[in-house]
Amino acid sequence: MRADRYHHLVVTLLILLLAVPIVATLLYSLAQRWEATILPEGITLSWYWQLWQDSRFLTAFGHSLLVCVGTLLLSTIIIVPAVFVVFYRFPSLDRWMNILILLPFAMPPVVASVGLLQLFAGGPLPLVGTPWILVGCYFTIALPFMYRSLANSLQALNVRDLMDAAYLLGASTPRAFLNVILPNLRKGLMASLFLSFSFLLGEFVFANILVGSRYETLQVYLYSMRATSGHFTSAVVTSYFLFTLVLTWFATRFGRQD
Amino acid sequence: MFYVEVSGLTKRYDATTVFEDIQLGLKKGEFATLLGPSGCGKSTLLRCLAGLTAADHGQIRVEGQDITHLAPQKRGIGMVFQSYALFPNMTVAENIAFGLKMQRRQPEEMVRRVTEAIRLVELSNKEHHYPHELSGGQRQRVALARALVVEPRILLLDEPLSALDARIRRSLREEIRDIQSRLGLTTVFVTHDQEEALTLSDRIFVMNQGRIVQEGSAETVYTQPATEFVARFMGSYNLLAPAEAKRLLGLELKGHLAIRPESIHLSEPGHSYPAHLGVPLTATIRQHQLLGNIIRYHVEAQGTTLLIDHLNRSADDLLPSGAQIALLIDRQQMREVH
Amino acid sequence: MKTTLSSPLSVPVGVTTARAPRLRYWRAALLLTPMFAMLLLFCLAPMGWVVIHSLQSDDGLTLGHFKEILGSPFYLQAFDNSLRISLYSSVIGLLVTLAGAASLRRVESRLKNAVVAFINMTSNLSGVPLAFAFIIIVGTNGALTLLFRQWGWLDDFHLYSRSGLILLYTYFQLPLGLLLLYPALDALDDHWQEAASLLGANHWAYWRHVGLPVLAPALLGTFILLFANAMGAYATAFALTAGNFNLVTVRIASLVSGNVYLEPNMAAALSVLLVALLALVTAMNQWLLKRSYHAR
Numbered sequence: 035m036r037a038d039r040y041h042h043l044v045v046t047l048l049i050l051l052l053a054v055p056i057v058a059t060l061l062y063s064l065a066q067r068w069e070a071t072i073l074p075e076g077i078t079l080s081w082y083w084q085l086w087q088d089s090r091f092l093t094a095f096g097h098s099l100l101v102c103v104g105t106l107l108l109s110t111i112i113i114v115p116a117v118f119v120v121f122y123r124f125p126s127l128d129r130w131m132n133i134l135i136l137l138p139f140a141m142p143p144v145v146a147s148v149g150l151l152q153l154f155a156g157g158p159l160p161l162v163g164t165p166w167i168l169v170g171c172y173f174t175i176a177l178p179f180m181y182r183s184l185a186n187s188l189q190a191l192n193v194r195d196l197m198d199a200a201y202l203l204g205a206s207t208p209r210a211f212l213n214v215i216l217p218n219l220r221k222g223l224m225a226s227l228f229l230s231f232s233f234l235l236g237e238f239v240f241a242n243i244l245v246g247s248r249y250e251t252l253q254v255y256l257y258s259m260r261a262t263s264g265h266f267t268s269a270v271v272t273s274y275f276l277f278t279l280v281l282t283w284f285a286t287r288f289g290r291q292d
Numbered sequence: 293m294f295y296v297e298v299s300g301l302t303k304r305y306d307a308t309t310v311f312e313d314i315q316l317g318l319k320k321g322e323f324a325t326l327l328g329p330s331g332c333g334k335s336t337l338l339r340c341l342a343g344l345t346a347a348d349h350g351q352i353r354v355e356g357q358d359i360t361h362l363a364p365q366k367r368g369i370g371m372v373f374q375s376y377a378l379f380p381n382m383t384v385a386e387n388i389a390f391g392l393k394m395q396r397r398q399p400e401e402m403v404r405r406v407t408e409a410i411r412l413v414e415l416s417n418k419e420h421h422y423p424h425e426l427s428g429g430q431r432q433r434v435a436l437a438r439a440l441v442v443e444p445r446i447l448l449l450d451e452p453l454s455a456l457d458a459r460i461r462r463s464l465r466e467e468i469r470d471i472q473s474r475l476g477l478t479t480v481f482v483t484h485d486q487e488e489a490l491t492l493s494d495r496i497f498v499m500n501q502g503r504i505v506q507e508g509s510a511e512t513v514y515t516q517p518a519t520e521f522v523a524r525f526m527g528s529y530n531l532l533a534p535a536e537a538k539r540l541l542g543l544e545l546k547g548h549l550a551i552r553p554e555s556i557h558l559s560e561p562g563h564s565y566p567a568h569l570g571v572p573l574t575a576t577i578r579q580h581q582l583l584g585n586i587i588r589y590h591v592e593a594q595g596t597t598l599l600i601d602h603l604n605r606s607a608d609d610l611l612p613s614g615a616q617i618a619l620l621i622d623r624q625q626m627r628e629v630h
Numbered sequence: 631m632k633t634t635l636s637s638p639l640s641v642p643v644g645v646t647t648a649r650a651p652r653l654r655y656w657r658a659a660l661l662l663t664p665m666f667a668m669l670l671l672f673c674l675a676p677m678g679w680v681v682i683h684s685l686q687s688d689d690g691l692t693l694g695h696f697k698e699i700l701g702s703p704f705y706l707q708a709f710d711n712s713l714r715i716s717l718y719s720s721v722i723g724l725l726v727t728l729a730g731a732a733s734l735r736r737v738e739s740r741l742k743n744a745v746v747a748f749i750n751m752t753s754n755l756s757g758v759p760l761a762f763a764f765i766i767i768v769g770t771n772g773a774l775t776l777l778f779r780q781w782g783w784l785d786d787f788h789l790y791s792r793s794g795l796i797l798l799y800t801y802f803q804l805p806l807g808l809l810l811l812y813p814a815l816d817a818l819d820d821h822w823q824e825a826a827s828l829l830g831a832n833h834w835a836y837w838r839h840v841g842l843p844v845l846a847p848a849l850l851g852t853f854i855l856l857f858a859n860a861m862g863a864y865a866t867a868f869a870l871t872a873g874n875f876n877l878v879t880v881r882i883a884s885l886v887s888g889n890v891y892l893e894p895n896m897a898a899a900l901s902v903l904l905v906a907l908l909a910l911v912t913a914m915n916q917w918l919l920k921r922s923y924h925a926r
Binding site for chain 1: 655658659661662664665668669671672673674675676677678679680683726729730732733734736737741745747748749750751752754755756757758759760762763764765766767769771773774776801804805808858861862863864865868869872879882883885886887894897898901904905908909
């Protein structure tokens, strides 16, 4: 019993520790003023009202959604067939893929930006300052999550026997892939998409260094608001956080497949 | 003229030969078994028949038609996999309907044939279940129905029972054999279990290291093994090396002598057998195992251990370890193998 | 690649093997090219650019950038700050995480699942929003700062200092560490603790002799990931101090996108040193792993 109480205490402390900044930001965004008191004074929704009427915020939010959704669409189209091909045709390639997809991890975004900024400033692909370079960079961020998640789903499937069975029943390779393999990847794919979405929405480094105010995303907008009222920025942070909350909720719902 | 005819079929991967120069003929409606240890090439041979693996040389003909280079979709072959290979995203009915859907059958016909197939494998209350909700035996029955519903010319069974537990294995194999003979379906069954092969097959092809080493009915393969390998693989044959055969039985042989344990007679010491029946010997019981209706004795005769299977009629008959006995090895049942 | 293409597992349908093995799956291989092209463009190419240009100056190949960095107190201070903040935040993060994850395994499963979901959500609070949240609470005019100052508890804590950054970094390390370490704790068999206690070991002896040695690889691996995560972090520090705190990532960014004066080759050299440092730490981790009992 003593041990039980100890473990509950530790878990409670942990939740408190993690919750303090979130709760504080929420309270701050709802407060008229908050100075040197334990709880804020004057509950109001005016900061949110102000925020959701700000056309610059709405544009930035729209930009973020567009870049993220675009990236994830492109990633799905590229990665899903690629993972299947690796597992079905070149199974020994999986080992190398697992190393390759870690490269974006080994290289901090700041470091990648150094090269990207020079390579895509002019020349045949002048992407710096456009949302397109973000789509490219975000692809490399989403790739490890999507690859691993799809690979796990495929590993559980016995792809070769399923494909063989489908062939013998008269299906062509594309048909077998669409009817037999793809439906079984849906859950893993959706989970990794929502997870990647919330990651990408929070991405700041590439967005700020490579594009900045030329195509302002949510995070860049948030940063540029640092000089305004703390209550206002709290409303931005809380709105953003609520949005990712919904995304992670979807991700865990889809992630609970087995 | 055979219904299925395989000639000179060869498959190699780089330096290793999977099987070489396979000749094989099946009559229509026959239940044939490819029997052999793992790695003997039997599963790859089956995959070549299905068109899932391409052979390097040789020819496969069905009803006189050369199908060697035909895509698996067009061969009219049904297959049941060891892993079931049921589509996890589809219900039992959807799995079974898949082949008909690929043939673009009319909906009414599909429903009728699927229902029929489900009834055939006795899963009528499970049609809307998903594979993960079924037991192993039920899954394999769905796989069987899925392969049968398209009315294939040949049914291939790739170790379909080996993932199941013993009791279900026995009942399912009887069911498979029953359905097969009712439909008169030409069937090739792959297994490494000689008991399965013996109970099910019209004909057995024993494979070893990429070659067919013996072909024949179940009785022939069991009682007249052609080689030492077949004798060892078919069960608990007593195999005497040439020196032992000479010492015990006074026979001059080049190969091993194979004697089935149930062909050795056993009685009290001093019992004299008529000399023309075989070779009498005296021996000592070392231990015994009870195999249900059979008692298997391990006896020692002049330094050689022999296995003797004796019908277990009554507990009083059991001979204790150390007992002296007289035995007779039936001359008719001795076979020299190489 | 040649061996992959002739893999026996995947002989194609209706194709005779007379065809050269490397041509067998050209259509399948075609489906891989967009992925490799994207990786090449947005990951390998910038990586290559950084490596090449770290060795380049206006007059050709040189090690001058590296010499300059190693001789500059300013750059060395950046490395010193980055290393200290990463080390402290990773160690503190790891300790808190270990205690948290160990206790999390011991509470009833409904609470456990809820907490894991909550941790998942907090892992999104990093970078700019995290910095702002902390400014609101413990910034110069933060609610808690004003309160504590009024009560006279807090004199010399500054969020915009090294200790402030360590606090922030530790915060964003916690969810990551918990999510990595929590599943790893499943390696501990509950019976071991019971067996150890029957053999006379108390709680601490069990952890010292069994728990920690078994967990060592997971702990080391988690530490490396936290450390690398902190070394490469930029957004949090940048948002908190507007680029005024001297960290390696802040230096690199200001050399390519600052508004004073740009030196991409110098940024490339700093980047190479940073990545080399991370590689060195990872190599040390591997070496330590090889010495642990798991490898024997």
